[in-house]
Amino acid sequence: MLVGLVAFLPALAFAVTPSEPIQPIKVAKPANPKLVSLGQKLYFDPRLSKSGFISCNSCHNLSMGGTDNLRTSIGHNWTKGPINSPTVLNSSLNVAQFWDGRAADLKEQAGGPIANPGEMAFTHKLAVDMLKSIPGYVTEFKNTFNSDKITIEEVTLAIAAFEETLVTPNSRFDKWLRGDKKAINKQELAGYHLFKNSGCVACHNGPAVGGNSFQKMGVVEPYKDDSAAQGRSAVTGKDSDRFNFKVPTLRNVELTYPYFHDGGAATLTEAVDIMGRLQLGKKFSQEENASIVAFLKTLTGEQPSFKLPQLPPSSDKTPRPEPFAK
């Protein structure tokens, strides 16, 4: 009966309770579909790497929560990456990009891995030369930018435009936030209350449930790992920024295992336990931990849905990839 009644209430009744520290993810409304479509192709194109084997999607796999689900990534020549690949999902909501925030935005980020010798191991010049040699890309860049030249700025702008569409709205938790009180169950709600009342929400808040600040990893107790990554200090040069990392989003966290900048926590249970102890000085009981994990799984939203792109073929003039060159 209540359900029937609720249906007649004005839309305002479903507005987000203003006091909640987490807000729903908004559906993406791309301003320039041509740019997004070009960016999608580039995102999936391994020819942006020296080997012709590694694309953006290799480490930020959109079949797997926008991650590679590895502790640290595999780069050119099977190089072991220094850090865990963060999810590309909802990354447009981040205050900055990379764990240490060294890129201001997605456009700046997109150029990084292409030229990183341990990742795609290419150069921006070679990437642009490659694209210029492919008639299908030449036409598409022209149609998108109304210009005959192709620049790395256009390449990264297009990739960023595609990535801005990779938001995950309508998670069960967002439905609950919007007023559908049946969208999450008792245990999940209890987990959310614990998440709020224990202090997790101090860092994990906003629409992305994180991503909007840098915080020290190991507040109460130091975090012990064998990772060389020291976080934000690599960017600011300040000793006080050592072990400060961008707080990761918890959206789709069910899909983005393993956790932390070093991928050191294999499961959500482990991650919640470690975060409680190191950041909050709190030992969650098994039941509390399970409730928080149950809540976190309600943050899985609608995954990006699109057809696998078809890439324009190389021409006779396209330089061939060199996967085994020294």
Next chain:
Amino acid sequence: MLVGLVAFLPALAFAVTPSEPIQPIKVAKPANPKLVSLGQKLYFDPRLSKSGFISCNSCHNLSMGGTDNLRTSIGHNWTKGPINSPTVLNSSLNVAQFWDGRAADLKEQAGGPIANPGEMAFTHKLAVDMLKSIPGYVTEFKNTFNSDKITIEEVTLAIAAFEETLVTPNSRFDKWLRGDKKAINKQELAGYHLFKNSGCVACHNGPAVGGNSFQKMGVVEPYKDDSAAQGRSAVTGKDSDRFNFKVPTLRNVELTYPYFHDGGAATLTEAVDIMGRLQLGKKFSQEENASIVAFLKTLTGEQPSFKLPQLPPSSDKTPRPEPFAK
């Protein structure tokens, strides 16, 4: 006027001329959509590899003509593969699978790379154990096979069922075969006539324009390469089968560069020139070569079109990939 008239002719007028040695590709009609959908997920799932990084789609990339566009592929730990990855497109039409035909069909083929130490470097047992630990897969296997167990036979059957859908109908050449005489231009038609009259069609015939026989590479002149692959003799043990390889399909050959079992020909121009000299004792003029290449590009069909699959997440019990384990 002729066009108007033609429209009134009975459908029979558009039937394939029976004398042509190439037949159109038929649209796939999957008998079991559940099986195909499961196979699609498995095809894209890198957890079927030891590293958690390499899926079927890594080397048979459906954004790139079902190949990796590399001379030879990259396997586990950046292993250089011994042979060029053939396209998965229309592979259901092949007489057998692999260049040497050592697998009778797609189902038998699918198990190969998973357990090959230089490719996905896993074992069938580990692959099945991994799948059994993932609730999403357990449910989907149950819904597909009405059984609680998961076997490698089911895994390879599902992958093969997906691969059987990867046909590429309605190429311009197929439209021409079906009676649309404007579907290809004069140069392309001249190329087809050369292709037929020079003898290319002796091996490259049927719906796949190849794929239906084993032939010696280097009939008139020996093929010189530094590849260790000796072809069919590795399967039959017969010395007379040395350098006999399965004739590759020429469907979508515009997309499946580089060419030959060793990826030794970077361009179609080069491949046509070498084939003419080595197989037919014929030196095509530049104009003839260009016509044949133009014809070959009319064999590009409609590429498989489907949404990028979402993979069910691992559970806490799922063994984690070991990309850097020795």
